[in-house]
Structure formats: structure tokens, C-alpha cells
Amino acid sequence: MSTTSTASTISRSTAPSAASPSGGTVDAGEIARFSAIAAEWWDPRGKFKPLHKYNPIRIAYIRDAVCARFGRDPNGPLPLKGLRFVDIGCGGGLLAEPLARLGAEMVGIDAAGRNVAVAALHAEQSGVDVDYRHTTAEDLAASGERFDVVLALEVVEHVAHVPLFLQSLTTLMNPGSEPGAMLFLATINRTPKAFALAIVGAEYVLRWLPRGTHDWRKFLKPSELAAGFRPHGVTVRDITGVVYNPLRDEFSLNRRDLDTNYMLWAAGTE
């Protein structure tokens, strides 16, 4: 993991774009879109319905991979106890809360203040301990805080500056974590099939998501993520597709089909 070039150095040296006047990872239009629907985060039939459906398999994937690497029993009580997690782009906390219940010491950050407020209220009402903060990955990375597990699920396709975002995620991985910090990422592939299913299907036919939620051009191929991690000494260790079965109305892992939704974890190059 590279600690030589800090996120703050990069953000200063990057030309500001229309999407991100600061030159950072925040796309103001994206943040406004998520803020506008923040009240719906915990409604399983609302605008985040696909995330609710997808959530149990994401939680199981993370729990099992972390337990395998850190030598924990995934079925034991509080299997993630003692491990420091950060959930980048945590939204309403759909991921942060269940992982905190499994024992993770959880920090959740989001660039949208309304999301953080909704997440914090829900955690309080549910009696779950999550440290929610309104900030960005690059600012948290620059602050020097480090984590055993870094999560960024369904976020990279919404950021303004992908190289800075990926660098910030790798910087947040604690170099002192044994046997080595993990980084989890989930996103949508840039394929014709993903255009048909994730945009036409989910936004126009099923109307699961508001139109304009996703921009196909911002989707990333697994090879592009791997190339983005490589300069920071981080390698993809596992990758799996996630497919929706309309007959069963459920998502499941499919290691042979990375064409639409996929999840991966990465760690320091050995």
C-alpha cells in the first residue's frame, strides 16, 4: 500500500472538473440525487429495494471472507469483534448496521449529510453502535485513520474522480493489520448486458430505481479496478458476479457471470 503520495497531494494537483469543482471525489449532482431520497433508505419497498434484496448476500460474502482471512468462526457469536471497519459511501447504513451487529467496530462515512443523519437516527433507534460521519474518503485518508477492513459497495460508479477514490480506499487500509487489511468493492460492469439489465431493466422496465440513477459510462470493468489498485500495492484476491433471478425474485452469487453486478475483495500484494 502506497503511503508516499497522500490523497491530499493528489487532490491539490488535480484539475477541477464540472462534476467536482473541488477536484475531489464528490460529484455534486450525485450527492443531490441521493440526498433527495434519503428518507427511503430503510423502506424495503422504496427506492432502495434492490439494495435490500441484495443485502443478505453482501453481508454473508464480507463476513465469510473476513472470517477466513482473520481466522474467525463465521457462525460464532460476534465473529467480527475487535476488527475496525470503515464503510465509505454508507448511505443509510444498510451494510454498516448488520456488520456492527456482528461485532465490527464500525465507522460509516458519506458525502451526503442527509444520509448520515438518517443512518445515525436509525442506528440509535435500533440500539446499534456505528460512528457515522459526514466526510469523504480522501479527507478521512488524509486524517491518518486506518482500518482492518475498508468497504465501498455501490459507490465507485457514483464518484467524480475514480483514481483518487481508489487511492483513498487503499490508503485507509491499515498496514499494521495482521494478516493484512482487506478492501471490499461492489459495482456494475460496463457491458452491453449491464446496460440492458441494470439500466433499461432496473430503471425503465421494473422501475426499481429512479431513471438516471446510473450512467453506463461510469461503470467500471474488473480489469480497470485492478489496474487502479495496482500502483498502490493492492491486488484483487477474489471476485464474484451477483445475478438476479426473476423467478425466485432474489440475488445470488455466480462466479462465472461478472457481466452485470460484481463484488470483489483486495489486499496488499504479496
Ligand SMILES: C[S@@+](CC[C@H](N)C(=O)[O-])C[C@H]1O[C@@H](n2cnc3c(N)ncnc32)[C@H](O)[C@@H]1O
Ligand atoms: C448507491 S449508494 C450505496 C450505499 C451503501 N454503500 C450501500 O451499498 O448500501 C451510494 C452512496 O455513495 C455516496 N457517495 C457518492 N459519492 C461519494 C463520495 N465521493 N464520497 C463519499 N460518499 C459518496 C452517496 O451519497 C450514496 O449514499
Ligand SMILES: [Mg+2]
Ligand atoms: Mg449504484
